[in-house]
Amino acid sequence: xxxxxxxxxxxxxxxxxxxxxxxxxxxxxxxxxxxxxxxxxxxxxxxxxxx
Amino acid sequence: xxxxxxxxxxxxxxxxxxxxxxxxxxxxxxxxxxxxxxxxxxxxxxxxxxxxxxxxxxxxxxxxxxxxxxxxxxxxxxxxxxxxxxxxxxxxxxxxxxxxxxxxxxxxxxxxxxxxxxxxxxxxxxxxxxxxxxxxxxxxxxxxxxxxxxxxxxxxxxxxxxxxxxxxxxxxxxxxxxxxxxxxxxxxxxxxxxxxxxxxxxxxxxxxxxxxxxxxxxxxxxxxxxxxxxxxxxxxxxxxxxxxxxxxxxxxxxxxxxxxxxxxxxxxxxxxxxxxxxxxxxxxxxxxxxxxxxxxxxxxxxxxxxxxxxxxxxxxxxxxxxxxxxxxxxxxxxxxxxxxxxxxxxxxxxxxxxxxxxxxxxxxxxxxxxxxxxxxxxxxxxxxxxxxxxxxxxxxxxxxxxxxxxxxxxxxxxxxxxxxxxxxxxxxxxxxxxxxxxxxxxxxxxxxxxxxxxxxxxxxxxxxxxxxxxxxxxxxxxxxxxxxxxxxxxxxxxxxxxxxxxxxxxxxxxxxxxxxxxxxxxxxxxxxxxxxxxxxxxxxxxxxxxxxxxxxxxxxxxxxxxxxxxxxx
Numbered sequence: 001x002x003x004x005x006x007x008x009x010x011x012x013x014x015x016x017x018x019x020x021x022x023x024x025x026x027x028x029x030x031x032x033x034x035x036x037x038x039x040x041x042x043x044x045x046x047x048x049x050x051x
Numbered sequence: 052x053x054x055x056x057x058x059x060x061x062x063x064x065x066x067x068x069x070x071x072x073x074x075x076x077x078x079x080x081x082x083x084x085x086x087x088x089x090x091x092x093x094x095x096x097x098x099x100x101x102x103x104x105x106x107x108x109x110x111x112x113x114x115x116x117x118x119x120x121x122x123x124x125x126x127x128x129x130x131x132x133x134x135x136x137x138x139x140x141x142x143x144x145x146x147x148x149x150x151x152x153x154x155x156x157x158x159x160x161x162x163x164x165x166x167x168x169x170x171x172x173x174x175x176x177x178x179x180x181x182x183x184x185x186x187x188x189x190x191x192x193x194x195x196x197x198x199x200x201x202x203x204x205x206x207x208x209x210x211x212x213x214x215x216x217x218x219x220x221x222x223x224x225x226x227x228x229x230x231x232x233x234x235x236x237x238x239x240x241x242x243x244x245x246x247x248x249x250x251x252x253x254x255x256x257x258x259x260x261x262x263x264x265x266x267x268x269x270x271x272x273x274x275x276x277x278x279x280x281x282x283x284x285x286x287x288x289x290x291x292x293x294x295x296x297x298x299x300x301x302x303x304x305x306x307x308x309x310x311x312x313x314x315x316x317x318x319x320x321x322x323x324x325x326x327x328x329x330x331x332x333x334x335x336x337x338x339x340x341x342x343x344x345x346x347x348x349x350x351x352x353x354x355x356x357x358x359x360x361x362x363x364x365x366x367x368x369x370x371x372x373x374x375x376x377x378x379x380x381x382x383x384x385x386x387x388x389x390x391x392x393x394x395x396x397x398x399x400x401x402x403x404x405x406x407x408x409x410x411x412x413x414x415x416x417x418x419x420x421x422x423x424x425x426x427x428x429x430x431x432x433x434x435x436x437x438x439x440x441x442x443x444x445x446x447x448x449x450x451x452x453x454x455x456x457x458x459x460x461x462x463x464x465x466x467x468x469x470x471x472x473x474x475x476x477x478x479x480x481x482x483x484x485x486x487x488x489x490x491x492x493x494x495x496x497x498x499x500x501x502x503x504x505x506x507x508x509x510x511x512x513x514x515x516x517x518x519x520x521x522x523x524x525x526x527x528x529x530x531x532x533x534x535x536x537x538x539x540x541x542x543x544x545x546x547x548x549x550x551x552x553x554x555x556x557x558x559x560x561x562x563x564x565x566x567x568x569x570x571x572x573x574x575x576x577x578x579x580x581x582x583x584x585x586x587x588x589x590x591x592x593x594x595x596x597x598x599x600x601x602x603x604x605x606x607x608x609x610x611x612x613x614x615x616x617x618x619x620x
Contacts, residue, residue, distance in 0.1 A: 017320065018320075028319075028320075029136050029140075031327075032132050032136060032323055033132060035132070036129075036132040036330065039334070040272065043122065043125065043272045044271075046260075046269045046271050047272050047273075049260075050263065050264025050269045051264050051267055051269055
């Protein structure tokens, strides 16, 4: 039997991150991606300067 | 190890284990045993997810990987942030909404029983074999520390892990993992600080980086598009995303961890904690290996780090050929030392030409030293097949035992065991729960009491522990533990991910189409793995893409009216 897997909705309390400086999940995901880009930049710098 | 080391080791490990068992006493329900109490906060979920992935192999073998190959291995984690965001947005809400025990229950709900069993089987096969590799790592520590036979340490440490996991269940795993992680971090940070302190006083921070960079150990990013190269930016970002998506999204040992969160929010934040911390953590562990490499350019390293080889060497001092290897290796190292001093002098004096010339000489001497090592290893392996184990896995433990003070040795050995217990317990717990929920309860006994299923789950957990011990007895044949675990995952995870991608996003496809597509795709991945010379990081992408595309094509041909049931969307 085939059923839909779509996420219909999340509970209102789950919709909030509960973090004082990052109230939305989009903000949290953005911080994660910025952190990732910064680490890549650091690794590129290490590779270029010392290899 | 001294008495102080034993006090630190036994005190910290037993303290955590008893605390976990005491805290979770009286929790006898199936839900609590398999999923925890559902009250876990995000920080504990995050540490639990991290501890499950970071086995003893991570802390034992990764510095060895850094010692040999430098920072390049970190690229395998480049796909993790994106993968964890996708899981937090798509996978986690669905698993929580359906209130499933295992991820494969969802496949049964979405498709049919056979697809659920296929997903669970792929997990059991892959994780069951992987468990053997993770049990092998603490055995290396024991064998090196006490000089016991490796087989004996595999069996004894395996039995300890089985008893610990069977007694505690999922709740105890989550409770104890945060304290185990605290010991692991304390041990690794202490080792890092002491290592930095042990580097020669004339060597500045930039000298250290320049020296490591000169040996190509700081090449953290490689933009090569050659698919045969194992670790590149592209294989890490694209292939790694699929590998991590499959591991965190479809491997029950991880799904079980973040489903223990008190709410969707706690699970999501726990995953995001890992998305932020994993790359820095792996970077520092690899850097630790790189710094050990720098350290051993000034300090005389053993001819072999591998305990089996060292013990063999110690017992055959009269062998003239082996003695010659050791003498030559030591004299080459003394020469390297003198050339390094010249390099430092020229570098500090601002004489670039002289510094370049001195470093070229260092590289040549180092290469000669490595050749001697290779020849000695070959000749030893020829006379004794038990000495084939990879040297890289022994680098860190050898450094700890030979260079660090007592007390710290105990703390680090405790850290390895904490890592082994935390990841092994989560793995065995997931293997036991999947066998119980997806096989036993589906096929053998549907209606029984909770107590019966908890007892069955404990028996299955013990069974998988024994399978892991059996496989671990052959783990010395693998190239390098941390790579072997990832290679094994790459072979199976792609198709598992394909099943879930079809389930989540392609509503037209039914159970029969996806079942046969998964079987064909898994066969294809096996064939390609043994016939294609490409980085293993590409196999999760190949497996999942093949499974998805094939299932869509098959669905068109099958077009089974029974599967497209109106009104059920």
